[in-house]
Amino acid sequence: MADTFGTGLPAGELPAGRDPFDGTAGFRHEPPDDAGRGRAGEALRAYLLIAGMWVRSTMAYPASFALTVLVNFASTTLDFVAILLMFSRVGVLGGYTLAEIALLYGLSGVAFGFADLLVGSAERLGRRVRDGTLDTLLVRPVPVLAQIAADRFALRRLGRVVQSGLVLGWSLAALDVHWTPLKVLLLPVAVVSGAGIFCAVFLAGAAFQFVAQDAAEVQNAFTYGGTTLLQYPPTVFAAEVVRGVTYVLPLAFVNWLPALYVLGRPYPLPVPVWAAFCSPAVAVVCCAAAGLAWRVGLRSYRSTGS
Secondary structure, three states, rough: OEOOOOOOOEOOOOOOOOOOOOOOOOOOOOOHHHHHHHHHHHHHHHHHHHHHHHHHHHHHHHHHHHHHHHHHHHHHHHHHHHHHHOOOOOOEEEOOHHHHHHHHHHHHHHHHHHHHHHHHHHHHHHHHHHHHHHEEEEEOOOOOHHHHHHHOOOOHHHHHHHHHHHHHHHHHHOOOOOOOOOOOOOOOHHHHHHHHHEEEEEHHHHHHHHHHOHHHHHHHHHHHHHHHHHOHHHHOOHHHHHHHHHOOHHHOOOOHHHHHHOOOOOOOOOOOHHHHHOOOHHHHHHHHHHHHHHHHHHHOOOOOOO
């Protein structure tokens, strides 16, 4: 007799404890827990294959691709133009010079740009939950997270990375910093760690959309809004805001703490000096918490047809 969704049970029967009205009853969300390493390799391979497919489709029209990258570059440049306009009227902002704020801008922009490139498509999850297309991803023999993250992989987002990288390079050339080996090492570590922190925020926001379904704008407040906040020095914000992005949602570890250590400036809150080097640990903790939230959200998902 035919079995139910490959469970080995007679047709019409479901595993014990499975809700028959759960639209995901026959879907296998994830492989067994003892295949952790295999799952990670499978997810990475699937991500690269899907992203590569979208890159090939994009490069089929090179002129269109070049134009979209240019538009993305120009639109993100406007953020820095706004800062330049402010400095056309003032000499310092919150006690920081233009070159110092450019350092903050560059670090946050490059970190966010890489995160947006790698997993920015996860913000579309709410739409898939609403229209039911998430069900088609669940039945494929590919990790759902890899499919969501690589969906419509947009290489045009490199425009933000390039633009922010140019601002970062200019700031490093304009600043009069006493460079030490620790400071030189801290900058690339901060960029990689900051990208990891933003990836965690994207993933946590996607997990929240399993429940809220229409929360893309809420997620954007923490992703796009977060990187905009980090472009300015912490001294221009209220102490409550600085505490929130330091102890609650630790976006301060993306650029504020590392950059202030490089610049030799004090942090507005009483944090130890070595906190500037904690960005990698914070990124790991954030990614672990976001991964847990994703697993909980995926397990709680109910199919549109239920």
